[in-house]
Amino acid sequence: MSARSDRVAQWLEPRTEEMVGLLSRLVAEPTENPPGTGLGRCARLLEEEMRRLGLEAELIDITGPHRLEDPYVVRGSTGDGAKLLYFHGHYDVVPAQDREQFRLRRENGELIGRGTADMKGGIVSMLYGAAAAKELGLLTNGRVVVHLVPDEETGSVVGAGHLRDHHLIDPSAVAVVTGEPSGTSIWNAARGAISLRVGFEGREAHVGQAAFGVNTFAHMVHVARPLLAYAEEMAAKPTGYPMDPGDPTGSMVVVGGICGGGSNFNVVPADAWFTVDSRFNPEEDLHAELERMRALIRDAAAEVDAKVTVEVTQFQPPAGTPAEHPAGVALARCVEEVRGEPARFAMCGGILENRWYDQLGVPAFAYGAGRLDVSHGPHERVDEQELVRTAAVYALYAADVLA
Structure with a gap:
């Protein structure tokens, strides 16, 4: 582990309980989609948490025809400068098999509950990664913009599609990373x-x-x-x-x-x-x-x-960014710096909201703490320490690509 990753870890690790607490509050919001209920309440919680972490935050009302209840894009940002990096996530979840899944359980280092892997855990890592980059002065020549949307689980046209249709994605961005549950892989392509x-x-x-x-x-x-x-x-x-x-x-x-x-x-x-x-x-x-x-x-x-x-x-459409793209090389370097092992690129077996950015020419990747094989299931879970490690990757990645 390098001196700078030590610094990031020293900022994040004392905040592990905070991260778990935020994830617990997010899991308790039953943002099941379909039918797409409870979205506004969760969006307002996310906006409040962004502000608490020192990020600028706003709620963007989603207009036009849709069947969702009170949906918003939650947009946060930090930093200043010419370069732009997007963190992207979704706060809707698939329907639960049991209502107890909306109560976070902590067992043997695992955080268990609906959305822990897909992808409210990823949201927590992104917010704390952005906050760490801000507090440690890592954003020397650019800014991080966090987009959190509803509707990923039912096609994403209403949520992420709103970003593209209303020109809220800047095609000149250096990259986008979404916190989908990629395990220890970097997903650089999707079906x-x-x-x-x-x-x-x-x-x-x-x-x-x-x-x-x-x-x-x-x-x-x-x-x-x-x-x-x-x-x-x-x-x-x-x-x-x-x-x-x-x-x-x-x-x-x-x-x-x-x-x-x-x-x-x-x-x-x-x-x-x-x-x-x-x-x-x-x-x-x-x-x-x-x-x-x-x-x-x-x-x-x-x-x-x-x-x-x-x-x-x-x-x-599918999405794909070559692993050898400079933005991909930088992400792999940060993953290896934190995890101590070479990063592995792979294609996601499903579809990703990366495609909305990919269509505009933005290099797009997914890297998150959860695992796809437990997502959507009755025992959905995420490793507690992986939340912290993933947040560290995000912070270091922002430092590298915005330098």
């Missing part, structure tokens, strides 16, 4: 996403006169078959990006994650639907793959004379 809702229209008939009906369930099964074969094909096409150990390397397509239809067990169903959700590797052309899926659906429907509709519910 793109296409989501579909495939619907069918038929004709009802009583079971005793089933021959007069048009069975949409039968149509749904027929159309799903070629899509299932397509999913197997895409899974067999590996990416050229490194992946975390054990992660599948092909593009992932889930057919029928949700499905429904019909009015009763003894009636021919006049309606049916199913979803298709996909995560495509950066090498794939998303427009071409969307057309392929539409063609498979259209051709299979024609074989059985099915009336079918296809609604695109999500279309988000």
